[in-house]
Amino acid sequence: MAEKGVIIELIALLKLEKDQELRETLEEMAVQDIAEAMDQVEIDDQVKVFRALPEERQTDTFSYLGKSQQRDLLDALNNNEARRILHELLPDDRTAFLESLSPEELESQLKLLAPEDLKQSLKLLGYPEESIGRLMTPHFVAVRPNWTVARALDHIRHEANRGETVNFVFVTDERGRLLDAVKLKDFILARQDAKVESLMDEEFYSVQASADREHAVQVIQHYDINTLAVTDKNGVMLGIVTVDDIMDVAEQETTEDFHKIGGAGALNMSLRDASSSLLYRKRIGWLLILVFMNLFGGEAIAHFEDTIAAVIVLVFFLPLIVDSGGNAGSQSATLMVRALATGDVQMRDWLKLWGKEFGVALALGVTMGLAVSLIGYYRGGYEIALVTSLAMVCVVTFGSMVGMLLPFMLTRFKLDPATASAPLITSIADIGGIIIYFTIATVILSDTLAAAAAAG
Amino acid sequence: MAEKGVIIELIALLKLEKDQELRETLEEMAVQDIAEAMDQVEIDDQVKVFRALPEERQTDTFSYLGKSQQRDLLDALNNNEARRILHELLPDDRTAFLESLSPEELESQLKLLAPEDLKQSLKLLGYPEESIGRLMTPHFVAVRPNWTVARALDHIRHEANRGETVNFVFVTDERGRLLDAVKLKDFILARQDAKVESLMDEEFYSVQASADREHAVQVIQHYDINTLAVTDKNGVMLGIVTVDDIMDVAEQETTEDFHKIGGAGALNMSLRDASSSLLYRKRIGWLLILVFMNLFGGEAIAHFEDTIAAVIVLVFFLPLIVDSGGNAGSQSATLMVRALATGDVQMRDWLKLWGKEFGVALALGVTMGLAVSLIGYYRGGYEIALVTSLAMVCVVTFGSMVGMLLPFMLTRFKLDPATASAPLITSIADIGGIIIYFTIATVILSDTLAAAAAAG
Numbered sequence A, B: 001m002a003e004k005g006v007i008i009e010l011i012a013l014l015k016l017e018k019d020q021e022l023r024e025t026l027e028e029m030a031v032q033d034i035a036e037a038m039d040q041v042e043i044d045d046q047v048k049v050f051r052a053l054p055e056e057r058q059t060d061t062f063s064y065l066g067k068s069q070q071r072d073l074l075d076a077l078n079n080n081e082a083r084r085i086l087h088e089l090l091p092d093d094r095t096a097f098l099e100s101l102s103p104e105e106l107e108s109q110l111k112l113l114a115p116e117d118l119k120q121s122l123k124l125l126g127y128p129e130e131s132i133g134r135l136m137t138p139h140f141v142a143v144r145p146n147w148t149v150a151r152a153l154d155h156i157r158h159e160a161n162r163g164e165t166v167n168f169v170f171v172t173d174e175r176g177r178l179l180d181a182v183k184l185k186d187f188i189l190a191r192q193d194a195k196v197e198s199l200m201d202e203e204f205y206s207v208q209a210s211a212d213r214e215h216a217v218q219v220i221q222h223y224d225i226n227t228l229a230v231t232d233k234n235g236v237m238l239g240i241v242t243v244d245d246i247m248d249v250a251e252q253e254t255t256e257d258f259h260k261i262g263g264a265g266a267l268n269m270s271l272r273d274a275s276s277s278l279l280y281r282k283r284i285g286w287l288l289i290l291v292f293m294n295l296f297g298g299e300a301i302a303h304f305e306d307t308i309a310a311v312i313v314l315v316f317f318l319p320l321i322v323d324s325g326g327n328a329g330s331q332s333a334t335l336m337v338r339a340l341a342t343g344d345v346q347m348r349d350w351l352k353l354w355g356k357e358f359g360v361a362l363a364l365g366v367t368m369g370l371a372v373s374l375i376g377y378y379r380g381g382y383e384i385a386l387v388t389s390l391a392m393v394c395v396v397t398f399g400s401m402v403g404m405l406l407p408f409m410l411t412r413f414k415l416d417p418a419t420a421s422a423p424l425i426t427s428i429a430d431i432g433g434i435i436i437y438f439t440i441a442t443v444i445l446s447d448t449l450a451a452a453a454a455a456g
Helices: A004-015 A019-028 A031-038 A043-052 A055-063 A067-076 A079-088 A091-099 A103-110 A115-125 A149-160 A184-189 A213-223 A243-261 A276-303 A305-310 A313-342 A347-412 A422-444 A446-455 B004-015 B019-028 B031-038 B043-052 B055-063 B067-076 B079-088 B091-098 B103-110 B115-125 B149-160 B184-189 B213-223 B243-261 B276-303 B305-310 B318-342 B347-412 B422-444 B446-455
Strands: A168-172 A178-183 A206-208 A227-231 A237-242 B168-172 B178-183 B206-208 B227-231 B237-242
Touching (some): A004 A019, A004 A031, A004 A043, A019 A043, A031 A043, A031 A055, A043 A055, A067 A091, A091 A115, A103 A115, A149 B184, A168 A184, A168 A237, A178 A227, A184 B149, A206 A213, A213 A227, A213 A243, A237 A243, A243 A313, A243 B243, A243 B318, A276 A422, A276 B318, A305 A313, A305 A422, A305 A446, A313 A347, A313 A422, A313 B243, A313 B276, A313 B318, A347 A422, A347 B276, A422 A446, A422 B318, B004 B031, B019 B043, B031 B043, B031 B055, B043 B055, B043 B067, B055 B079, B067 B079, B067 B091, B091 B103, B103 B115, B149 B184, B168 B184, B168 B227, B168 B237, B178 B184, B178 B227, B206 B213, B213 B227, B213 B243, B237 B243, B243 B318, B276 B305, B276 B422, B305 B446, B422 B446
Parallel strands (some): A206 A227, B206 B227
Antiparallel strands (some): A168 A178, A227 A237, B168 B178, B227 B237
8 A cells, every 4th residue: 555656765765774764754654554665675674664663653563564574573673672562562463463473482472471461462362263352452441330421431531542442432330241332422422420321222242252253253244333342151341353353354264265266275374474385285185186086077088988989079179068067167156155155145045046047057058059069060060069069058057056056055064165166166067067068979979979880 | 143033033923913022023133133134024024124113223224235125125115205214324325225226216216315415416426436435425523623622522512413433533624625534532532622733643544535446445454444534636525434334345346356266257236136137148258258268279189189099098187187287277376366356465476476386386286197197007007107197297387377377467467367267277277288288198109109190
């Protein structure tokens, strides 16, 4: 987002060692843009930029760096600086950083934490991976129902500077159990001597810290809220999750879906940071499974060896016809997987969608069958035109049906529908396509084949 | 998100015509959940549910319905009801509804609008499609720099009930030009007699109404803000865009990427609402392009007719080898397209990633080559093992390179990298794969082929 010019200017100032101008340029920049610029220079220059920042902006800038950059920078800084940054980080940012470390790195970083921060971090890291607890910040403002609005506002004023967000004020009972979430705006609109309970409408949303973070994404998206209360299983308020964290999680979950549908395992980290060996491991599994699936395709072809040997022109159309089935199947699988992920389509819709898909697939198949029949006639005459066009209709319909139904079947068996990847659908459509194509050919060309057999 | 039990209860109460209980159940439900439940009943029951709601919750519920449901419901309601709903809708929700209509429907709905609403709606609809202006709400709270905090808070109290969000208060000059955005929290923390200008830090983010909505998504995600100011080209404040609208846009844009990578055109609407003919039109284009691309694959096979006729066992391995290239290519294309979309990877990274991808692809190819050599040996002996394994290494590497480089090339030419769909990559990898495979076969098997030619 940062303008290119600013980043180039920054790099130039670093090279020319113009420290005063560097500081002035940084002053004008948002911390997010400084973090983005730091991404593009070597670690020595990163340290220079970082130290040119006033102390109060350093931690904020740090929190916008990528995980591997945060590690490198902290290693390059001295212990005092590292200690201060770790102390100043907001608890959720600190958890995110710490959970990206290897066990040995984690141990050495935890040593730098002040006792209170250490206790808090260990508590947050104690929540399961991918749980809401890992995303939450324990800073929030809570008031009691029997307080006056004036007293509540005093309390809010006192607490607000510590808190990450105060768009919502939470009302809790004497045991810390969450009773309501009230907009800050309502406190300002209310009369100063009114009781907090008069502002309460008991319409609030909360999630449990141990729940999957995907659940927090759904609640925030469904109810269009900015701040979500997090409680323990007894309803005691523990912290909040904000919409910006949720957007990051939603983006990661979507990336996982993308990777799966492309037939690669979910990477769970930046592609730039991923090592070659990790990329190899994430990809080889599916590729080998698909190799063995494709063997069945080879088997199917072997089965039709006589047909192929007799009418070799059939081989010319093999990639065209089987690929078309796979392509149509990839289309419908992608449409379904995404619609299931966004909630646009649900399990119960499958039959209705099946009917629609069948009609669409047939229409697609007929169109493509007509196209291929022209080429078939040109290459092999009337009979080949018939074989190829008929095969095209059947194969495209078959591929679309597989592509449409597989995501639903996976969902039904509580598996991720995104496992219905384009490569998987292509492989299934290939095997089916080969069998359909050569079966149709064997039937329609039976006279030719009989003649060839008699000649041989 | 609504619990299944509640929805079943609602349906039962509708069937049994228990109006009193229906009203009580609805009272307990969030408007988002009522909208979700309405999605699952027929239009007559939808109207019943809608009329059982207190008037002040009707419009809110309406705003959470899907676009086609909103149209159906408005048609089923009487003119007075429709008029009231259209009047009460927030301006951004009204724009979203109106832009989903056909020109004739739009005309009849605009007739129901009060003159002032009509003027506002026409203005918002005047912004280009997919622009920020279409998403924005013109309700916001603006104060002047020379006001005291007390006066500003009075003004906020007065305006807040009309406004959609007041987490931010905007400071404008006498001509309405945006000077700053200040957190509501800061007004509460400040002394009552302080001037508004003492709260200003001039760190604020704004976008122009005519800009692409994708830009608003980037700004909100990059700077982690909840509310974004929208101005005209002179900096005059026009309205705000909030993070919940942005999350919806981000989801739609991601869905477009998904559809494209699956080889279907971007749908821009709910899969459930999409008609069969729309689905057909969105999908047939790419499928036909791919048919013609695959013809080259057929041509390539025709070119190697002699080789195939002499050593028919080569055909058995054809789907296995060419598909493996397409599969590896789909994997790398998906990884790249997504990384480019999230900003994880940028244009300038291509060379570094190319080196890494080459190494990974080679390792994948060697592993798969080893696997296929065993099958090759079993099926056709030593020479076939050599041909298939060597072809596998080359084809997988070729496919991965295509999959990796194509998204970058598309970006370079200012095209959407998601156009590098799995079907497209598969087709390119197929043509390359056929040529590579049969060329290797022709070279290695030259003695066998010469013998066959002599015999023929």
